[in-house]
Amino acid sequence: MKKNGWRWAMAAALLGLWATGAQARKKMLDREVFDGWKQIVAPRISDDGRWVVYGLNPARGDGQTVVYDALSGKADTLHRASGARLFGSSGSPWVAAKVVPTRAQQRREQIDKTKADRKRPDTLVLAALGSRDRIVVPRLKSFQTADRDGSGVIAYLYEVVPAKDTSEAAKKAPKPKKFNRLVLWDALSGGDSTVVDSVESFRLSRNGRLLLYTLKGDSLRSVRAWNDGRDTELYAAKIGKTGALAVDDAGRQGAYLVTADTTSTGARYDLYWFDTKDRKPRHVAADGAANGFVVSEFGPLRFSREGGRLEFGMNRPPRVVPKDTLPEDEKSRFDLWSYTDTLLMTQQLAGLERLRKQTFRAVYDTRRGSWALLGDESLPSVTLAEADGARYALGTDAGPYKWASTWESPGKRDLYAVETATGLRRPVARAAKAEASISPDGRYIAWYDAPRGEWRAAATAAGKGEAEVSLSARIPYPMYEQGFDMPDDPSAEGMAGWTTDGRAVIYDNFDLWATDPSGRRAPECLTRGAGRRDSVAFRYVELDPEAQAIDLSQPLLLSAFDRASRDAGYYRLPAGGGEPQRLVMDDHRYTFVGRAKEADVLLWQRENFGEYRDLWLSGLGLEEPRRVSEANPQAADYRWGSVRRVAWDDMNGARAEGLLYLPEDYDSTRRYPVIVYFYETHTDDIHKHLHPQPSWSIVIPAVCTSQDYVVFMPDIHYRTGYPGQSCYDAVVSGAKMLIDRGIADPDRIGLQGQSWGGYQIAYLVTRTNMFRCVSAGAPVSNMTSATGGIRWGSGLPRMFQYEHGQSRIGGSLWEKPIEYIENSPLFFANKVRTPILLRHDDADEAVPWYQGIEYFLALRRHGVPVWMLNYNGQPHNLRRYADRLDWDRRMMQFFDHYLKDAPAPRWMERGIRAVDKGIDRGWEE
Secondary structure, eight states: OHHHHHHHHHHHHHHHHHHHHHHHTSBOOOTTTGGGOEEEEEEEEOTTSOEEEEEEEESSSOOEEEEEETTTTEEEEEETEEEEEEEEETTEEEEEEEEOOOHHHHHHHHHOGGGGGGOOOEEEEEEETTSOOEEEEEEEEEEEEOOSTTOOEEEEEEEEOOOOOOSHHHHHSOOOOOEEEEEEEETTTTTOEEEEESEEEEEEOTTSSEEEEEEEOSSOEEEEEEETTEEEEEEEESSOEEEEEEEOTTSSEEEEEEESOOOSSSOOBEEEEEETTTOOOEEEEOTTTBTTBEEOTTSOOEEOTTSSEEEEEEESOOOOOOOOOSOGGGOOOOOOOOTTOSSOHHHHHHTHHHHHTOOEEEEEETTTTEEEEOOBTTBOEEEEOSSTTOSEEEEEEOGGGTGGGGTSOSOOEEEEEEETTTOOEEEEEEEEOSOEEEOTTSSEEEEEETTTTEEEEEESSTTSOOOOEESSTTOOSOOBOTTOOSSSOOOBOOEEEEBTTSOEEEEOSSOEEEEOTTSOSOOEETTTTHHHHHTEEEEEEOSOTTOSSBOTTSOEEEEEEETTTOOEEEEEEOTTSOSOEEEEEESSEEEEEEEOTTSSEEEEEEEETTEEEEEEEEETTOOSOEEOOOSOGGGGGBOOOEEEEEEEEOTTSOEEEEEEEEOTTOOTTSOEEEEEEOSSOOGGGTTOOOOSOOOSSSOOHHHHHHTTOEEEEEOOOOOTTOHHHHHHHHHHHHHHHHHHTTOEEEEEEEEEEETHHHHHHHHHTTTOOOOSEEEEESOOOOHHHHTTOEETTTTEESHHHHHTSTTOOOSOTTTOHHHHHHTOGGGGGGGOOSOEEEEOOTTOSSSOTHHHHHHHHHHHHTTOOEEEEOOTTOOSSOOSHHHHHHHHHHHHHHHHHHHHOOOOOHHHHHOOOGGGTTTOOSSOO
16 A cells, blocks of 8 residues: 555656646746737628638737638738728628838837938738739828728829939929829729829718819819719819818718818818719808808718718807917916806816817708708707608707816706707707617607616607606616616616617616607517526627617627626527527627628627637627637747636625636645735626736736736725725725635735725725735825816816715715715825835826825825836826836836845835936846
């Protein structure tokens, strides 16, 4: 027995050595790999479902466009290409993409600033799918492809640089100028093309039959249209400018803006419309056409899908500012804050450019030849119904509630039914505080009444005798978000859209309901209560983005999320509603990308903690799924880890949950250093894939587990008035659970969080010394001053956040002064003993960075080891890649020092002096 036992021990030891060796062959994720980790962008599927085109871009380096052939299972690559577009027929498919200079070339241009005017231009590449045919066009400006009716037409604009002529005659002649050349090329007709020089702008119809373009010569501006082989001049003038262009999808009509004004500001435009039958432009609207309003160059100019409406923008005549004749030292510059202002000065300044370019919706009926201004200052937002024949539009006005938005949650607005023929309006609802929608035929408006917690609807036409009705009063389940814990009215679960028979489809926590806006029919549960029965939240997936309404006579695709297990997938809803049929449901997160227009083929993505969101093809029933992409095959070479849900009882005896990320070779007999990250709730994101990348603010779980950390993300549920204590109850009890279960080393637990998470960390360390170190980004430290602070990105004051939003105090500073003080870490900074790494950037647009300064100064005064990083000019979350790399490195050095006993880098021991800024980084390379 002893001999056999020895042999088994030897075998086990050898197996252990083999396993250790196999594990050792896997590499650790660190900042060295970040640059090359790739992301899939802008995936598209061809109309016949055979081709998939997508971008594949590394964090740093040269991206590429990948073209996948589902028939052969092979992929082709267009290097450094982006913005790919599919066009052509199923028998002759093409892809067009823009090719940019190499990253090395771009970097050299950035370094050599003296040659900035020599920036390398982009290139157009046209590739015939299924063959090696390529067409390359240098010096690309822009391109547009036709994507309807199997058209093989592309229009592209490129710069022509005349060849250098060194002859004696050329030296005496004027130097030839560069100019833009427009090419209209048809891949399906043997490559026939139309060429026009000196083109300024252009617009191609979706079927490729109409090209509208503008010419800019030395003494002439003109607008021309090419259609059915004919080129027609629509407008010409010796002076002035041309503005926006528009063509309809069918290539039957177009519109354009022109002006005789040559000033850089204050130009007034005329709008012209034409059809391709007679090519005779009609002057639609001009200066002072509607009570002093003029056509604006900043408004959208577009046709409806059916082509019966042309939308454009109007505004008051632009103000002409007199020429400035004063020197700088004679000017006074100031902002006047007045109690009479509806919006604070900060809001006005933050939205200054938007206000300067604000326009109001006008619509031209191309069939009747009449137009109307629908919006103005008292009704700034107007949404048209989908159908061209709709008599009414939806108008919204938040003006009456802007004053109170300082302390109330933004979102209240009045709703109006607006006649599209006349612009006349009548009120439908007051102080609606959630989404609103108009039916495709314009007959009804539906909105969510947040205070009542119900969906309501009203007829747009007056005098019908149809009263406002409740869509959801007879639905015996809540229509608001599950688990909403802010001191405000909960938001709606949402609305799927309108059905072809005129009903509004709304959601409860689990199921879909078809509701009658006239109130005659009772609500119908389309999913027959299966969602609530099985704890699965069903949501409608729109397969055709161009469909006006949901066709219940056809089966529907539903996304599904199991609120108990957190599994996700897709179900099919039978035609007319019924028991949903499961297609796929597992431990992944799924994202729908698109459906082929002419084939029963779906393109989608799936992901989980260890699996990147690659692309998959399948039938409509998700049958025979085929993986299309493999963005990061190198992931198999690295240590990754796993994730699981954990549950425990918090400080109040309530059940709590969280996510636990473990190293790949997790040893249950060993205690680990732990980084606890938190914000609000995380368990619903158990299958979210966070790829290796430098931190924009927070820790990346896979990077940490690869470096032998355990990462813990507890869910936090809040009580109004006690946000800090609510966090304490969840985080501290969760950390104790990890210690009790033998997972965490009690002396090596750190905290990390950003923004709201940063605030909670700042609070926690005033209440407990159980954490070895903490890193808090953009923390609010003093609620009494933060409530009167400004969100500089929007200019909004922050009061509403405390009274009704995330900060969850539930009242004003004057109503609840004690709660503001008790939840402010600054007032208890003298109790802190935990080393802290703060980060607060001086261009933070959400949390005023002086909040970080206040806390830093208080901690420093009380002898707490504290560092604060301020990345100059960076916002709330880091954007600049170099800063992200720097922050990632310093944050992990901080944790490695305190949680793994690594030597402290010089920047932690001695700081970095201002005179060494940008020279000495404070670490050993």
